[in-house]
Amino acid sequence: MSRSNVSYHHGNLAVALEEAALALLVEEGSSALSLRAVARRAGVSHNAPYHHFGDRQGLLKSVAARGLRDLLAAMVTARDSTSSPKQRLLAASFAYVDFASENRPLFELIFDPEICNPKEPNPVTGPLIEANDEFLAETVRAALPQETAETDVRTTAAALWGAVHGLAVLVSTQHLDASVVRPGLESLLELRFLE
Amino acid sequence: MSRSNVSYHHGNLAVALEEAALALLVEEGSSALSLRAVARRAGVSHNAPYHHFGDRQGLLKSVAARGLRDLLAAMVTARDSTSSPKQRLLAASFAYVDFASENRPLFELIFDPEICNPKEPNPVTGPLIEANDEFLAETVRAALPQETAETDVRTTAAALWGAVHGLAVLVSTQHLDASVVRPGLESLLELRFLE
DNA sequence: ACGCCTATCTTGGCATTGACAAGATACTTG
């Protein structure tokens, strides 16, 4: 399956291009993320990506999907590192903010409405968005009283997601200092959601 | 001061360009916001903007500053439409979310870290960012018990800003439904901040 | 009033980019 690096047919170009794009995103920022630069970095011609991704947005969507997977994985890991439902919710929230701060360009890509639009269904990003929604709802549900109605769970989850996302954005863009995240989230979370 | 529309020297190009950019942003979205398109719309040559704004980012920063002014004005108006400190805080928050939903491209421009970076001081956007911070702190302070320490005011303001901003972003990008804003914010605000 | 001066605007040009078209190459399947 894996073939010579110098063969005409790359053999794994789609993946290689995604990784080149990710590397460029990390090293040079999103402004350097041109299709041609990605192709150059992967060592192929400027038009090679089109066969695999259709257009620029196609590649970006794949990269965003990869980022979404990583974000979800980070939250799952963080959540599963404790047992108390409330601590699990807090841990996942911190993981979210940390991910945004440590991968700002990727985080921005994930929430770029031109790339990941939850309303127009996309086979690559769509399922991941749903998986994140579900993870959030589950984690919140576990922290609420058992008899809580599903509607209330969803409302609470939405409010919480908003708070966590907002802090993540404002901290990662340096509008807020990172030191406010912990006290801020704790004050918001210790409210009335959790027993 | 105002001169003929057809004269060689426009007389008010900077403002005209800002307005053309805003119009393009509203009508065509941020992807259509090229310097040349703005110049075309203003009826001048493709290089006329450079004298006034230096480069593309310069123009965008001016547009973002205009947006920041509008956002602040909307919040002030909303806040001053009621008298109870808590209702004033709620009203300003809703105005923030509404502004984001009704002016998504402009809102994105305002919080684009390439355009409005709070860390590298900018004479046009910097003071406005501070004014918004101050407005937020004041409005929060009025809603907290009088003896609240300034540090706590700032922390609370940061947490609240995060929650409001996150809801604004997620709603305006359609990740969340607008119907969650009111119950979400109210549940977050009725917590422990307000007497 | 006259002429220079400078801010303002235009034309021309260059490198880069996203996208399309057509050709070259190599894997694969019958």
Add this chain to the structure above:
DNA sequence: CAAGTATCTTGTCAATGCCAAGATAGGCGT
């Protein structure tokens, strides 16, 4: 082994951001 197809390349085009140089006009001192 030959035909077919997926993959990759070269060539090209319009659009864009920006730089350089020229054109125009309003303001200034004399």
